[in-house]
Amino acid sequence: MITLNKILRMLRNNKVGMIGLLIFLSFVIIAVFADRIAPYDPMKIQYDSDGGVKRLQPPSKEHYLGTTWMGRDVFSQMIVGSRIAVLVGVISAVCVVFIGTNIGLIAGYFGGTLDNVMMRLVDIVYGIPFLPFALILVAILGPGIKNIILAIVLITWRNSSRVIRSQVLSLKNRTFIEAAKLSGASHWRIIYKHIAPNVMPLSLVYVSTTMASAIMTESSLSFLGFGDPLQVSWGKILYACYSSQAMFKAWWWMIPPGIAITLLVLSGYLMGRAFEEIANPKLRER
Amino acid sequence: MKLLELNNVSIDYKTIEGNIRAVDKICLSIEDGEILGLVGESGCGKTTLIKSIIGLLPQNGTVAEGEIFFENENLLKLTKDEMRKKRWKDISMITQSAMNSLNPVYKISWQIVEAIQAHKEISKEDAYKRAEELFELVGLEKGRLNDYPHQYSGGMKQRAIIAMALALNPKIIIADEPTTALDVIVQSQILERINKLLENYQGSMILVTHDMSVIAQTCTKVAVMYGGKIVEYGEVNQVFKEPNHPYTMGLKNAFPSLVGEKNDLISIPGIPPNLLNEIKGCRFKDRCPFSIEKCSQENPKKTNIEEGFFYCHREEEREKLRVLASKQETWLQENIKE
Amino acid sequence: MRLLKYITKRILVMLLTLFVLVTILFFLFRVVPGDPVSMFIDSGLDRESQELLLKHYGLDKPIGQQYIIYIKNLLKGDFGNSFQYGKSALEVIAERFCNTMILMVTSLIIAFFIGITAGAALAWKRNTKFDMIGTIIALIVRCAPIFWTGMILLSIFAFKLKILPLGGMNTPGMRFDNLLEKYLNFDFLKHLILPAVTAALYSAATPLLVMRTSMLEVIKEDYIELARAKGLKEKRIMRKHAMRTALLPVVTIFAVQAGFAIGGSVLIETVFRWPGMGREIVLAVSFRDYPLAQTAFLLIGVMTALFNLIADILYAYLDPRVALD
Numbered sequence: 001m002i003t004l005n006k007i008l009r010m011l012r013n014n015k016v017g018m019i020g021l022l023i024f025l026s027f028v029i030i031a032v033f034a035d036r037i038a039p040y041d042p043m044k045i046q047y048d049s050d051g052g053v054k055r056l057q058p059p060s061k062e063h064y065l066g067t068t069w070m071g072r073d074v075f076s077q078m079i080v081g082s083r084i085a086v087l088v089g090v091i092s093a094v095c096v097v098f099i100g101t102n103i104g105l106i107a108g109y110f111g112g113t114l115d116n117v118m119m120r121l122v123d124i125v126y127g128i129p130f131l132p133f134a135l136i137l138v139a140i141l142g143p144g145i146k147n148i149i150l151a152i153v154l155i156t157w158r159n160s161s162r163v164i165r166s167q168v169l170s171l172k173n174r175t176f177i178e179a180a181k182l183s184g185a186s187h188w189r190i191i192y193k194h195i196a197p198n199v200m201p202l203s204l205v206y207v208s209t210t211m212a213s214a215i216m217t218e219s220s221l222s223f224l225g226f227g228d229p230l231q232v233s234w235g236k237i238l239y240a241c242y243s244s245q246a247m248f249k250a251w252w253w254m255i256p257p258g259i260a261i262t263l264l265v266l267s268g269y270l271m272g273r274a275f276e277e278i279a280n281p282k283l284r285e286r
Numbered sequence: 287m288k289l290l291e292l293n294n295v296s297i298d299y300k301t302i303e304g305n306i307r308a309v310d311k312i313c314l315s316i317e318d319g320e321i322l323g324l325v326g327e328s329g330c331g332k333t334t335l336i337k338s339i340i341g342l343l344p345q346n347g348t349v350a351e352g353e354i355f356f357e358n359e360n361l362l363k364l365t366k367d368e369m370r371k372k373r374w375k376d377i378s379m380i381t382q383s384a385m386n387s388l389n390p391v392y393k394i395s396w397q398i399v400e401a402i403q404a405h406k407e408i409s410k411e412d413a414y415k416r417a418e419e420l421f422e423l424v425g426l427e428k429g430r431l432n433d434y435p436h437q438y439s440g441g442m443k444q445r446a447i448i449a450m451a452l453a454l455n456p457k458i459i460i461a462d463e464p465t466t467a468l469d470v471i472v473q474s475q476i477l478e479r480i481n482k483l484l485e486n487y488q489g490s491m492i493l494v495t496h497d498m499s500v501i502a503q504t505c506t507k508v509a510v511m512y513g514g515k516i517v518e519y520g521e522v523n524q525v526f527k528e529p530n531h532p533y534t535m536g537l538k539n540a541f542p543s544l545v546g547e548k549n550d551l552i553s554i555p556g557i558p559p560n561l562l563n564e565i566k567g568c569r570f571k572d573r574c575p576f577s578i579e580k581c582s583q584e585n586p587k588k589t590n591i592e593e594g595f596f597y598c599h600r601e602e603e604r605e606k607l608r609v610l611a612s613k614q615e616t617w618l619q620e621n622i623k624e
Numbered sequence: 625m626r627l628l629k630y631i632t633k634r635i636l637v638m639l640l641t642l643f644v645l646v647t648i649l650f651f652l653f654r655v656v657p658g659d660p661v662s663m664f665i666d667s668g669l670d671r672e673s674q675e676l677l678l679k680h681y682g683l684d685k686p687i688g689q690q691y692i693i694y695i696k697n698l699l700k701g702d703f704g705n706s707f708q709y710g711k712s713a714l715e716v717i718a719e720r721f722c723n724t725m726i727l728m729v730t731s732l733i734i735a736f737f738i739g740i741t742a743g744a745a746l747a748w749k750r751n752t753k754f755d756m757i758g759t760i761i762a763l764i765v766r767c768a769p770i771f772w773t774g775m776i777l778l779s780i781f782a783f784k785l786k787i788l789p790l791g792g793m794n795t796p797g798m799r800f801d802n803l804l805e806k807y808l809n810f811d812f813l814k815h816l817i818l819p820a821v822t823a824a825l826y827s828a829a830t831p832l833l834v835m836r837t838s839m840l841e842v843i844k845e846d847y848i849e850l851a852r853a854k855g856l857k858e859k860r861i862m863r864k865h866a867m868r869t870a871l872l873p874v875v876t877i878f879a880v881q882a883g884f885a886i887g888g889s890v891l892i893e894t895v896f897r898w899p900g901m902g903r904e905i906v907l908a909v910s911f912r913d914y915p916l917a918q919t920a921f922l923l924i925g926v927m928t929a930l931f932n933l934i935a936d937i938l939y940a941y942l943d944p945r946v947a948l949d
Contacts, residue, residue: 370855370856370857372855373852373854375855378853381846381850382846386846386847387847387849388847389851389865390944391872392868400856400864404854404857434945436944
């Protein structure tokens with residue numbers, strides 16, 4: 001049986017996973033202390049001593065990453081923008097995997113019609129083009145973090161549920177499950193006490209990768225102009241940069257958000273890879 | 287004429303724990319038309335030895351010293367491409383796990399034709415005709431040529447590999463445990479087939495196995511390997527009648543004899559030595575029921591006998607040992623002193 | 625015969641999926657608070673014109689009835705009229721569909737070509753610097769937002785070097801007599817390069833990583849050793865034996881990847897102002913032109929399903945062990 005402790009210990013020995021975790025934690029720290037780190041209010045227009053707007057200023061001592069076309073401080077926007085990314089990433093990942101794991105567990109364990117119906121549902125959801133659907137949903141329900149997360153959750157649960165179901169199918173007939181059945185344990189006890197801990201590494205794979213794809217989705221929707229109107233996010237910075245037509249002149253405005261998104265998404269994939277190696281010992285040799 | 291001659295060959299594997307000398311200063315030769323059995327437990331270096339002959343050692347393995355002459359040409363001195371051209375045309379192979387040796391996505395005919403065309407300027411049609419001949423030879427229906435490997439049984443796959451190995455009339459075929467992966471009945475069918483083929487086959491063969499009874503049925507010469515060394519070599523009937531090395535005596539009595547007297551089956555206790563560390567003295571001493579103090583101190587010297595040789599400190603007493611070795615109690619763990 | 629049965633079954637699942645999509649979308653657009661209809665119809669119009677417009681679009685009937693009419697019309701091939709363009713939504717989308725298809729198919733072909741060859745090459749040179757650097761680059765490209773990569777490439781090749789156009793599909797003002805002429809010219813090709821390459825870079829990373837892993841697995845197989853023993857040339861062993869079998873998992877991910885790519889067309893087409901379905905969806909959604917958005921979405925769904933089907937058939941063709949059932 002694989003316990004959380006054991007997983008963490010294995011993660012510690014996994015270089016790739018540790019790099020991912022380190023990147024992720026740095027962003028979490030930045031997000032938590034964003035208010036204290038950011039030198040300016042990200043939405044405040046900065047003026048110079050003559051009262052003119054500091055439009056598209058290149059990086060300087062006052063503005064580490066220069067200013068936007070509207071005269072806002074890019075560095076502060078970057079710092080505060082990490083909040084949305086981390087928040088959307090973590091919340092979506094937890095919700096998605098919670099739902100996906102449970103559906104996988106139940107469908108796999110009980111089998112029969114229930115399993116059939118659930119897996120057909122998975123098939124159908126697989127047929128829905130993700131980003132266009134999220135776009136339409138957010139556009140209709142109104143831009144905002146809540147709706148973005150909802151859109152992500154409604155679609156992404158499919159991935160984890162399918163894989164976890166097949167894992168459950170292979171676990172179901174193992175002797176220790178048989179033994180638990182014989183000893184008179186209830187179905188729910190078997191599912192959550194005996195099977196669930198064994199699919200946990202796999203669930204963690206999906207927590208990490210879902211986090212990555214959720215962050216990507218949020219920035220994509222923001223880039224298309226459907227981000228939360230009240231919050232700064234990296235995707236929105238790029239949206240503003242793109243639509244101001246200034247992106248060719250202001251690299252300091254265009255480059256940093258992309259790097260931040262790439263790094264955070266990368267951290268999710270790296271952690272996912274590490275958990276995959278833990279879940280599947282065959283991969284460990286490489 | 288000597289077809290293949292191994293001269294003082296040592297092979298090292300680089301591993302994380304250190305160097306492993308899997309094959310240690312081996313001298314061995316095969317005459318034209320000879321069928322040599324190479325026998326020993328798994329991990330004794332048999333597979334390593336034959337892979338060095340065909341030039342397919344794994345990446346971390348190298349021939350550290352020695353020469354391998356094939357038709358008086360040192361194979362180790364050849365370029366990669368020259369060696370590649372020799373493979374299959376002159377030296378072909380029947381692999382250990384024929385079950386997985388056929389590429390699952392190609393038809394069998396394609397795979398045989400490929401082997402032929404790799405070395406011969408020949409049309410696809412002619413190569414296919416050759417494949418048909420070969421199938422007849424190994425007892426497979428021509429019609430099955432266009433099947434995929436997954437449509438074959440284990441025995442059929444093995445026959446297909448044997449057919450492939452014969453395709454270019456190689457001068458020597460190396461068969462690495464050709465029957466191990468099969469179930470017993472199929473094993474004996476395949477063995478019979480090999481024996482039948484050998485009647486008409488002009489070339490030589492090295493048959494690698496851990497099963498002494500297979501050697502007895504098929505080979506003319508036998509080399510017994512232990513811990514990376516050849517401990518005994520000789521003419522098959524001679525070795526079976528009068529094994530000289532205690533390990534050979536043990537192996538012989540570990541398998542039911544197909545011919546002649548009924549014997550008590552024994553099993554040699556213990557495991558083969560770890561080659562990571564240098565071993566002083568005889569390599570078999572820890573498992574040998576007859577080991578004496580001298581065995582741990584110095585390497586046994588070579589004793590040449592008629593058409594063969596062996597390495598043992600107690601060569602003088604071998605007749606007495608032979609009698610003892612045929613008794614089960616001799617091989618009990620407690621009778622073997624450390 | 626078995627293939628036919630299999631395809632029929634797949635198409636049935638596909639139709640069911642599409643039906644569910646249509647239904648979800650229909651109700652999403654109409655049940656939602658804020659009444660998108662009222663947002664579309666100019667409140668400055670007098671009452672009579674408003675009602676006339678409502679009637680024209682069939683919006684005056686109860687929602688259940690609207691749904692039944694909508695489905696009936698769909699089955700007849702009538703996808704409704706676009707609010708913005710004032711003509712059949714299908715007509716508007718048909719052209720966009722071609723544009724998207726060309727972009728997507730081009731980029732997917734490039735992506736899988738790069739992914740398969742580079743992935744195989746990395747695996748063949750496993751544990752070298754070449755392998756490590758290649759894998760890291762692939763991972764980074766995989767994680768970079770596609771619209772950002774597009775923006776960077778635009779800055780470099782269109783703005784700095786001025787060798788490629790800034791966006792769009794044709795230089796404005798060009799006229800074409802027929803479809804073929806529109807696509808078969810140098811100007812179109814120049815417009816195609818950047819969006820196709822950007823999409824391809826993004827889509828190549830996953831097949832590359834999968835191919836690499838799969839190759840590493842295959843190289844250890846016994847049939848590769850036998851191929852060596854057969855005296856085949858290394859190149860042939862890699863191409864005909866290792867790559868051919870290692871390809872199978874790559875084909876499996878093709879469908880998912882194609883789905884991603886088609887969804888990603890929303891971003892690519894926005895960045896490069898490519899007049900395709902993805903961009904049209906963004907515009908239609910912004911204008912609350914729901915017949916148009918629905919039609920575009922549905923066609924994207926059809927496209928995704930088609931790629932799924934292609935991947936399945938391809939897999940069955942490549943792996944003789946697969947029994948279609």
